[in-house]
Amino acid sequence: MFLWRSPHRWYFLLALLVGGGAGWLGWKNEVRAVSGAGAPPLKFRSATRHLLMDRSQKDAFARLNELRHRASWMDLTTAEKRECWEIFRSFSEQQLTAYLDELPLDNGKAANWTLACMVFHRWAQLAPEAAARASMTPPYSKHRELAFPIIGAWFFNDQERAAKWVNLNGSQDMKNAYERIAGKAIFYQDPEGGLEKAEAIGPEALRAALIVLASKSAATRESRSDYLKLLAENGDPMHWFSGTYSLVLAAPEEEVEGLLDDVADSRIPEDLAKEYRNRLIDRLIRIDHERAMEWAMSGHSGVSDEKRLTMFETWAGMERWDEAAEWAMRSGRTDFISASVRRQANAMLRNGWQIGHQPDFGADLPARYQTWQAQEPEAAGAWLGSMPLDMRKFVKEGSADGHAR
């Protein structure tokens, strides 16, 4: 009553209204931002646009939003992606950009990102220059990977114009995306001269072409040798790295041992050969542990004893202790068994292992110790005596016979 009589009543009322309105807006926008996959703040433009939309467009937007909100923190499923793409294919350029406004890209939700890629891809099919320009200006310019869906559409629609435009106006990200897509595609279009054409486009294009060539060169010793020679001649460490990686990955399983012989190829520079060899070893040890070990143990492999022990531990670490230990005993390398017990226990102590607190951490140490103890009871016992009380207890209680000293 007092307020109503006050000469300031209109001001009070205005403060109440404005304060309430601002509060409501703040609340509403935050709820929008944090619910499901999120939504950008309400804006006059977006609100009026919604009012002016026709029924079918409203439904399309609602369906897209429903799918991404339901996905929340996950990505859309394959079937959902197909459905969304069908919807975007029916959109005009205007509708695409309108929907883009509804996608918050900064909250790290996978579904939003997938939809944004689709929108830019479709936009680039309809109006590539506009899409490319939009992706290079805020707020999209910080999402550098958007260059890929754009070039992915543009390059296949109009290779020449895309090349020209990207060269003249493209950001570095756009140029890189162009090179990566073009390098691979050009190599497929022309396997004979593709490598040279890719090189003419740029280093990223050459790298992409070399990766495809690697997978085509992995099958035989001659083709691999030619490929490695090509890489060595090129001399760029970046190409060596990605090229050999792809070659090792593409090599047929039964060929891996033959691959190891490639390393002896005198045409490969020695410093590069070592890196290549280590990568092969990492693959072979997972395919055929025993053959890999045998090869590494042979004199001509050039593998150091330290690396051999690491290989042995990789093998044992794949829940295959018994198998690895049996091999070590057969090959007269019981020192690998004791070394791996010591190394494992040391790592546990150094990394704060506590009895019963991390059940998986060093779980097979008692079994490893038992193998060692059966081989060299005195040395094993002496080592165990030097361990702290809790470690002794863990090793003893964990071993089945319980007689460890």
Added chain:
Amino acid sequence: MGTRGKSVRTSICWLLVIGAVAFSSNRSAKYLARAGYFQSAVPGHSKTSGGNEVRSIRPSTEHEPREIEAVLTQLLSIYRTRNELWLSFDAQAEVDRIVASLSPEELARIFQGLDALDETSSIDDLYLQVGACWAAVDPTAAMNAALGRSKDRGMYLASRIFRQWAADHPENALRWLDAPDLIPQFQKQREQFRVEVVSGLTEADFPLAQATFRKMSPADVRAVWERWGHSYVEDPAMRERFSSLSKESGDPDAYAAFNKGLMKLWPENDPLGLMGHLEDLKDHLESVNLPPEVRPRIDAEAVGAAILREYNEPALEWWMQRYSDSDVLPPPLGRALVTWVRNKPEISMQWLQDQPRSPQRDAMGSVIATSLMTQQRFSQAASILATINNPETRTAGVERLEILWKEKDPGAAEQWRKALPPR
């Protein structure tokens, strides 16, 4: 002039006041919204969700026999001309259309055909897409084929195919995992895959998730709830909804794990929500009826989570009031202490030094000293070990410290060892 000047001044003042009111009301409403105030526990987008059904890609039952070679060539030409398949949505749809018209036998032959190419490793995208379509009609055959492709990469490919298939057909995928004659490689990781599929079910099919819980180990059910905690920590409505669901589930570990997931990732910009949640958590722990053998683990999980959100003082005080006479430190709290010591070594040491001696303090002291050793804070670890009453715990710590300290600084270690009373 005087009156007019005054009224202008008054108006300006009022405008400023209104602006300030608007600003602060907007800001505080934002915090309230983030903390979940005035929101219904049913998220808006779920209310309207009419059909959960998404058109699924299933090979049709009617198809004409055709030349497998021709189909393979067609697929490869799509792939080679539009090589970055992951970002060519038209090409993906085109591959789907072709594949959807094939019979399981034809799919098997296509898959083999892709395998035989010398460029297999660079066409993973195509391989996976065809594989997932095949899995929809004959999962065992598809997974076996992927596994057979390579000893070292086979499981990787098979799991990707499985995930892609399971995302659209969770019920079938779970049923497939249940089969007693499941492929051996999948048997080994059956639990892990179940956790993955069920974690993704929240909004799509929560009843199916609940039904599957009955087949899962308690540890796996906990893993799912913890993931949901991670996932919904920033979404107040879902947070509230899953909080209630976990409390109502009848499994005390469900809420404990959900809470752990929440607390780990609770956003810094929502202090109001976090405080409210901690109050709620305390009330829940004090009121809920738990079997005595379960109680310490549930309490430890909550206290451990609170420590990591710098709510250490009240949480630990609460814990010590209840458990100081116990010499058992449940692993969840032990792990939280390790992280706490790593992040705040001085504060955590001081807290321990201030505690009256008790069996629980001994157990915590051992964990804190061990954690200090991993940071090579040897003399600080030594001073904590000196205050441990339990002889066995102290000896284990001293022996460990001796080994680690000697490695780094034999002189200092020797000096410390000499000053200790004889064993």
